[in-house]
Amino acid sequence: MAKLTFQGATGEVTGSRYLLETDDARILLECGMYQGNSDADEANRAPLAELAESLDAVVLSHGHLDHSGLLPKLVRDGYRGPIYCTPGTEELLEIMLEDAAFVMSKDIEWENKWRRRADKPLLEPVYDIDDVATTLGLCEAVPYGQARKIAGGIGLTFRDAGHILGSAIVDLIVPAGGRDRHLVFSGDLGNADAVLMHEPARPEHADHVLLESTYGDRDHRPMEETVEEFAQVLAEADKSGGNVLIPAFAVGRTQEVLYHLSMLHHAGRLPQQKVFLDSPMAIKVTELYARLRRTLDPEDMDRLHQAANGDPAAYLPGLQVCRTVEESMAINRITGGAIIIAGSGMCNGGRIRHHMKYNLWRREAHLVIVGFQAAGTLGRRLVDGAEKVKLLGDEVAVNAKIHTLGGFSAHAGRSQLLDWARGFQDQPVFHLVHGEPEAREALAAGLRDELGAEARVPAFGETITL
Ligand code: ZN
Numbered sequence: 001m002a003k004l005t006f007q008g009a010t011g012e013v014t015g016s017r018y019l020l021e022t023d024d025a026r027i028l029l030e031c032g033m034y035q036g037n038s039d040a041d042e043a044n045r046a047p048l049a050e051l052a053e054s055l056d057a058v059v060l061s062h063g064h065l066d067h068s069g070l071l072p073k074l075v076r077d078g079y080r081g082p083i084y085c086t087p088g089t090e091e092l093l094e095i096m097l098e099d100a101a102f103v104m105s106k107d108i109e110w111e112n113k114w115r116r117r118a119d120k121p122l123l124e125p126v127y128d129i130d131d132v133a134t135t136l137g138l139c140e141a142v143p144y145g146q147a148r149k150i151a152g153g154i155g156l157t158f159r160d161a162g163h164i165l166g167s168a169i170v171d172l173i174v175p176a177g178g179r180d181r182h183l184v185f186s187g188d189l190g191n192a193d194a195v196l197m198h199e200p201a202r203p204e205h206a207d208h209v210l211l212e213s214t215y216g217d218r219d220h221r222p223m224e225e226t227v228e229e230f231a232q233v234l235a236e237a238d239k240s241g242g243n244v245l246i247p248a249f250a251v252g253r254t255q256e257v258l259y260h261l262s263m264l265h266h267a268g269r270l271p272q273q274k275v276f277l278d279s280p281m282a283i284k285v286t287e288l289y290a291r292l293r294r295t296l297d298p299e300d301m302d303r304l305h306q307a308a309n310g311d312p313a314a315y316l317p318g319l320q321v322c323r324t325v326e327e328s329m330a331i332n333r334i335t336g337g338a339i340i341i342a343g344s345g346m347c348n349g350g351r352i353r354h355h356m357k358y359n360l361w362r363r364e365a366h367l368v369i370v371g372f373q374a375a376g377t378l379g380r381r382l383v384d385g386a387e388k389v390k391l392l393g394d395e396v397a398v399n400a401k402i403h404t405l406g407g408f409s410a411h412a413g414r415s416q417l418l419d420w421a422r423g424f425q426d427q428p429v430f431h432l433v434h435g436e437p438e439a440r441e442a443l444a445a446g447l448r449d450e451l452g453a454e455a456r457v458p459a460f461g462e463t464i465t466l
Contacts, residue, residue, distance in 0.1 A: 001022070002181050009434045011457075012435075020183070022152045022175060063092035063165075087143060089166035091165075096281070142156065160201050163411070164252035181208070183208050184208070190410060196289070204423055209421070213443040230405055231264055243365050244367075245360075248282050250344075258319070275320070276339065278328050281343060346380070353392055361400070417443060
């Protein structure tokens with residue numbers, strides 16, 4: 001018998017974790033961090049020792065922290081088995097997990113400062129840089145399309161999910177009481193219209209499909225319209241004389257935004273002379289994308305290369321990368337005419353908060369939201385029209401113009417999800433994960449009504465038999 005237990009990302013978009021059990025093996029699919037809401041920190045601190053001890057292997061779809069961010073915690077709590085992922089994911093993990101540990105150590109330092117003064121018990125980090133190093137040592141890279149036998153005789157194949165560098169659809173053949181059960185996990189499915197990534201692969205066979213549902217209730221605007229809207233926002237910002245702030249997701253979105261800025265520049269439609277990439281992590285990831293550019297969509301890369309007359313140094317001449325805090329702080333003196341791309345993507349931390357403090361109260365400033373904003377995050381409050389926000393201890397009025405460009409999403413929209421689901425020939429059962437409740441329900445309804453498929457919305461902790 002084979003069982004699957006939903007241990008996270010049920011009715012929300014963070015904390016992905018699913019436990020696959022057969023008579024011979026226990027496999028953890030994802031070990032994601034909880035992000036955004038106020039219970040996240042507590043959820044991330046929950047002990048994993050019992051789980052860690054019981055596992056034979058971990059399989060990871062991609063490097064985003066909501067899928068991978070608690071791996072070092074699992075390792076800190078005792079896990080020493082293999083972590084299967086693609087080569088691209090393995091490289092990304094190094095950047096992402098080291099950054100996560102660094103951010104955590106800074107937060108803890110800050111938190112413990114007041115705790116010490118208040119005579120409160122000090123906090124331990126969820127994990128540290130040594131746990132990250134051990135975690136990276138457990139990674140076993142499996143390239144796309146290569147079948148691998150893992151614990152319990154389970155067959156694992158990764159296929160390109162087209163979401164971020166290295167992202168995979170996880171295809172598992174699970175021995176279960178004398179017969180094989182076929183489980184496909186979509187991971188995060190890419191948006192076929194997005195630049196740089198390939199289109200998501202389309203598996204045709206499965207008994208059960210775990211399908212993400214982030215945008216299960218809506219389609220994105222077409223890419224050309226989104227790029228056009230982006231160009232208009234930049235023109236408007238130029239006219240008003242303010243800066244343009246772009247909260248950046250370090251992986252994928254940043255590189256995509258830079259790509260569009262490059263193309264706009266070469267089309268003579270980028271009025272801003274200076275583009276600051278103010279995120280050490282996004283800089284590292286951008287360098288990784290450049291190094292692994294052969295794995296990216298060749299048509300998109302050709303287009304950029306030709307626009308720049310074959311000179312990579314001319315892709316985006318106004319680009320300045322800011323690695324140090326001093327370089328970042330120097331931007332504060334610029335009151336207009338610049339584009340500032342800084343993390344974090346949902347504005348919950350990182351350097352973007354400093355730039356917001358210096359710009360959000362200015363009527364001429366523009367904030368461009370280019371990615372999903374989870375409930376409970378500062379980014380979401382701004383999208384929802386907050387008039388004042390608290391930034392680094394100060395209350396700041398929101399006078400800047402807020403623009404939401406949904407079309408840049410790295411996730412498939414509703415029609416793309418339904419279309420991908422339609423590709424399965426053997427009428428699998430769909431289990432919808434990784435989506436807020438309305439999105440998940442809406443996609444389930446679509447799968448039932450439009451495909452006549454069986455679609456379920458599993459509850460947290462629920463176990464199903466495959
Ligand atoms: Zn993702």
